[in-house]
Amino acid sequence: MTRHVVIVGAGPAGLAAATAAVRAGAQVTLLDAADQAGGQYHRMPLDTYETKRPRILERCDWWPGGAVWALERHDERRPPRVHVISGPDGGTRRRHVLEPDALVLAPGAHDRTLPFPGWELPGVFTAGAAQALAKGEGVAVGDRVLVAGSGPFLLPVAASLLAVGSHVTAVLEANPAATVLRGWTQSPWRLAAQAGKAAELAAYAALLARRRVPYRTGRAVIEARGDGRVEEAVTARLRADWSVVAGSERTTAVDALCVTHGFSPQLELPVAAGCALRDGFVLVDEDQATSSTGVYAAGEVTGIAGAPAARAEGVVAGWVAGGGSPARLRTVRRRRDEGRTFAVRLAAAHPIGRRWSGWLRPDTLVCRCEETDYGTLCRTADVSARAVRLATRAGLGPCQARICGPTLAELLDTNPHDRPIISPIRLGELANPPEEKESTP
């Protein structure tokens, strides 16, 4: 019988996995909660998408708008059952249950933004939000925009903002130049290997220089101010450990602020599948297999290394999940390993400094949903993590701690990714029985 492979996430990793699994001879179901394939990297306006749809979608069972809301472990020798809800939210959605022979998880990552005073003001966005709106819909989040945080991702975001007509006042990298340079130049011969990514970043840097957008290192946004919406940003110089240099504060008038300090992998699905983690990412072997039988992982859930690395991992995962022989993978494995090296260097060049919490004030919100402030958390933090959550409701709001989870984990020492329900589902939908797995949504 043909192997049935279910792939969750149609970003660079999931699309590459689908192509490889089909090539290996498997029957493939590719799911994405979004109605467009491409993930975060290949986001584009709907009309452009209609002419540029990836060709693999014709050769597999493609379920746009198919969100996996639960994984059910029913037999330790097999991958879990996949519970899917499909259709537009607010419209008619249908439930399905899939029982694949192999499962590839490629759900990607989302921005990690550390809290700072005023970050809840409208007009403060993650850098990813600005990117998604600019790339996907041509919408500029503001006219005068400051981009800040850490990592090379800030560069394409500034470029996209310029492309939709925003004035970008500056791009601020929180790490000092010494940290960034040490990380990037540690092993120059390895940098050359990731030439694709390096050339892309160089092009962004050249664009910013041409448009006279200053790129400053060792400077961060430590406060957003405004009445009902952001009107100004307070920036300050940081030391290598991200402690604020007193007296270095400056204010800039802005109508939007885009801040991202790194990425958090979307670990809900791997955790629900029982996959072991290491250093906050899914642990995978040479073949992208996780510790759970028949479950593979690819892309940013295994490490933050950009789209080329995600693609290479997807090829390996899809091919092996589809029953292909791992011996045939030498070249792509090398590319995958280069991607992993790149991830390590990226983490070294753009770490989150240990002393960032120095810019928090007692009334700074940590949990945006429940509006729990830092002062309240500190007062309750000497009791158990569970007690803190129940007493302050931090991490118990609608986002289920996706935003504040890593921060709370740092403060309270808990696992931020254990959620019984991965994607929101309404009670009425839960009450309906799932439809037959053969029916396409």
Add this chain to the structure above:
Amino acid sequence: MRPIRISLDGDPLTGSDGQTIAGLLLAAGLRSWRRAPSGAPRGVFCGIGVCFDCLVTVNGVRDVRACRSRARDGDVVTTQSRAEAP
């Protein structure tokens, strides 16, 4: 792209086909449309369906993420407040 019309709390707004509700509201100049438990205004934060700051009611269905839902011609969108939620 084809123009579409939606309403927000009864006020008509225009946008174009393919836009998300959040994209349409931002392009129309709005920055916030939801209220947090304290009554503080909220709009888009993450833009990709993670933070739940952008929730709206669409054609009577509560808690729809505006950043993840495409606007459809004739959509009746109403703002939500957690301050009044049961």
